[in-house]
Amino acid sequence: GQFHKCxxxxxxxxxxxxxxxxxxxAGGRTAIA
Known part of the structure; x- marks a missing residue:
């Protein structure tokens, strides 16, 4: 119900x-892209 959705x-x-x-x-460059 509601709990599962939350x-x-x-x-x-x-x-x-x-x-x-x-x-x-891992490097940071991939996070920006």
Missing amino acids: YKMSYSSFMALAEKARAVS
Whole structure:
């Protein structure tokens, strides 16, 4: 229900942050592109 929707949103935003951090640690140039 509502909880699952909220959990899914926070999970996807967390994954986006992790992906961004991984790109930055990988070099940073890919994060800008």
